[in-house]
Amino acid sequence: MCFSHGFSTMDVTKSNFRSVLEGLDDELEKASFIAIDTEFTGLNDGGSNKLSSLDTPAERYKKVLNGSSEFLVVQFGLSIFTFEKKVSKYVNKTYNFYIFPHTSMGGLCDKKFMSQASSLSFLANQGFDFNKLIKEGIPYLNLLEEEKVKFKLEKRNKFSNVDSKVHCHNDEISEIPPDQKGYVDHIVSKVTTFFESNGNDEEKSPAILEFQCSSLQSELIFSHVRTRYPNLLFVSAKKTCGGCTVTVKKAASSCNLEKESFDKKSLPAAEKPRIEDYVGFSEVVRKITNSGKLVVGHNMLLDLCHILGQFCEPLPEDYEEFKAMTNTFFPRVIDTKVMATTKPFRDLLPNSALGPLLKALLKAPFRNTEIVTAKDFPSYKDDSLKEHEAGYDAFVTGRCLIALTNYLEDISASHKAAVVHESSLITPFYQKIYMMMVTDIPYMTLSGPDLEPSREHIFYVTFPKSWKLHDIFHLFSVHGTVRVDWTGDTSAFVTLHRKENCHFVLSAMNESTLPVGCSVISYETYVNSKHKNVASSQAAEVQEQEPPRKRSGSVMHSNSSALPSPKKSRRDSENPKLNKTQFAVSADWD
């Protein structure tokens, strides 16, 4: 397989991050396109945020927002593909960034985040190194966090000059790690002695107390000791070896504190943290945005949401705002899963999961362009393939895009583009993001209105708790086979296989024919009643966000001609075999 030849990723951690970052603008400038992938600490919190096959794009976004935003991106794969015309090859550089939140910053920022046991276990069993992640992961701040930290830093810097204004706000004091409690107690006792021994001799030139300590301990002294002594001056200075010196000085007179400035000449230069050091990995995402290059991912809704929320700005509540935000930070994205599940590929590619997809694309009728690893790029000792490492998966995604694009060019009658980013045949796929499980709305359309297929053949059914699947099959037996999507113990969505039967359902099922404790309403009625319920409590807000839906016809976005119309969905009518797998046969049930 040609992709295994010469493939290597470069792990990026705190230790080599700065040097990688320095060259990144140049590399992105030359790039034909880039591919990305991420690994998270969890996928979805389940419960009411569980995905449904009937989710509308707005509903799906809300579920992702509520159900997964507390999980973290811990690995980011960035695979840069640069086409070299002379040799007709892509040169590739793939980076695998380990990402972990700031762990202290003197109480400025100490992130709490959620993990899902199965996700961590999955990653660990794929060889993900959690010790490396926690010890060496690159920190980050999104724009909002950056503003907050900037504000706090400015406040803190002001305090280090005019120390008497120390104001022990709750949010400035970090917890003392258990192992440091002893140290803090020790410093308190030292400072007390220092403070008291000079207590009766304030006219003398002030004595100085010095501690050699770690950065953490310096921060703890500032958060937990300094605040107890409004009439002592504390100054921290970083040493070249990485440690700190904290100097404590007794003010000549407490009345003069606000005016007195510390005699810095006798001390090393005071430490001033730079905001750029705190922004960390987010700088990579900013560079990607600024490059304007085509970004490709595979089944990338979760990736996008996590990247935006963690490294750009907090995700908005409103779905339309989310679309606008994504278009701002990622103005040109392609999801290879949308391509693989769309004509002409859906008939050629039985499995759109990343691994099987690549495998299929390596064979005829698909054509691959040779890819070589950049010459100056470090090579791994162990060249074995690393599935589910973000870097590797990003590389494979880029690989798939090349083969998919080559195929479109090969079957096209027009002039053939040799290279992905010059092909006009992939532009219909721009800003379309795959929606898992939803067969009649297979993707979100970021660049315009979403698909709105008819759901006339779907019904919302309530029934007694004792009901089982066959009771529902029985209820609908005269209308043919159905699919059941449970929404709880006593309710479900029921989808008719034979859409044309939809007009007879409600007339056949009325109070006199329905079993006791059972109700059947149309999908539209259900949606409207749900809206009404929400609207009654948050009237203005909701109307602004989601105008009442029209579900009578299907609205197609103008540039989506190559994409499946919901009326001709592959699941619905074109592939009767697949239909059978989706619909439980109920006709001969009993």
Add this chain to the structure above:
Amino acid sequence: MCFSHGFSTMDVTKSNFRSVLEGLDDELEKASFIAIDTEFTGLNDGGSNKLSSLDTPAERYKKVLNGSSEFLVVQFGLSIFTFEKKVSKYVNKTYNFYIFPHTSMGGLCDKKFMSQASSLSFLANQGFDFNKLIKEGIPYLNLLEEEKVKFKLEKRNKFSNVDSKVHCHNDEISEIPPDQKGYVDHIVSKVTTFFESNGNDEEKSPAILEFQCSSLQSELIFSHVRTRYPNLLFVSAKKTCGGCTVTVKKAASSCNLEKESFDKKSLPAAEKPRIEDYVGFSEVVRKITNSGKLVVGHNMLLDLCHILGQFCEPLPEDYEEFKAMTNTFFPRVIDTKVMATTKPFRDLLPNSALGPLLKALLKAPFRNTEIVTAKDFPSYKDDSLKEHEAGYDAFVTGRCLIALTNYLEDISASHKAAVVHESSLITPFYQKIYMMMVTDIPYMTLSGPDLEPSREHIFYVTFPKSWKLHDIFHLFSVHGTVRVDWTGDTSAFVTLHRKENCHFVLSAMNESTLPVGCSVISYETYVNSKHKNVASSQAAEVQEQEPPRKRSGSVMHSNSSALPSPKKSRRDSENPKLNKTQFAVSADWD
């Protein structure tokens, strides 16, 4: 140092857990006492759950409950001390358990949990192996989870006999990990083909489809494929090598499904998961409870809360219920931090943090009993000390208890007990748990009413946002020095250094003398008004939990004669030097 001689811990993970568990009852039976310690993924979520030096025990419990219950215990140290009379030595066995939630169980249980970046970083830098934790950690269930899993298992086992009753409840379907989506699609397509190819030939003896797969894949097939085929029978069987065989059978007639039982003779024995395998580490805690032995910890409130919630039962909302629960599962506990900060030790031990405490206890006037590691106990290659490994810290805690008890015996006039668990001098410390930061209520009393010291000298002050520390000092300047505990930008608790001045404060501060936008009320008034506010919304509930407090006198628990009375707290009057460190001098402020 005698404790470094021969000290070793045994790491316990999935691989050796069963064998350790088997011998545990015997070891606990022989034990003189046991020491425990835990490591968590985070400490406190801050915000409104931030600890305050004025927390009452009930308030502190609520903060721990709300602020840290989503963090996990990931390491549990169990150090068993057994006194050998013949040689007058303690024999020690220390276990260091790695603990991680169940990661799949076929969708029965997939825990989401919180981590704090700084806590993970701290542990990693202390040498904690997160890869080992995630891959090899021992799972667990508390009693409630065990009941739930039992119920689900019974339901599932019923289904595996009468497969037609499959009911795809939401909570039974786990998410498909991204890497398994391809596999699941593959199985769906295989099963569809199998189902359809035989579709017209139902009278024939049923054909069988078999998959060799991993346990996870077997679970996925049951959660995500089986539910689509109510008229196919699925049976999973575990193989000796650890994998699974899933067998799919087409029912002779779908009408007969409910009656048909699967022909098990042609198949390996169906897998029936045992609930004991799921209970995992919780079994260790149950054995500790059942042993009835003295359990010692250091600053153990968080340890206790996490152990109870994670391995016993969900923590109750009510503080009194929490006390009762703790007394049930840990009927005899001692917190060495309570001992170290109480007479006679508080004057001998300047630092009660675990490391410094042990260091002080190794010198005169303290006396140590020799401790040897059990003969049959495995010895580490690297014998270096491991601070903040739960096993090591548990061992050190036990070590401290021995030296503290020896000292009490040495200074006692009565008959001397040679061994900790025979000493009556430590019984006043039973069921007293250290409360960090609270100087007038230094511990929770689990076995009776808590201390209720007078707080007449504490005032709740509100003021304009622009106020700084010195404004508050100024406001109280005529009443002497004060301590300020901020509760927000515009409010704080103010504690008088000179308690006797408390009666003049409110009469001196009235509407005419107070600055604009400023108010001062007594602590008692504040507490009552807070209660009233809560009461007005949840009337009945609150009254039941916390009857109105009487703060006029201090109520002492009968067996706490050796413990500090709040009226004689070391911080208050006995150690004027320490007072100065707690109280900012405001007299000569301006």
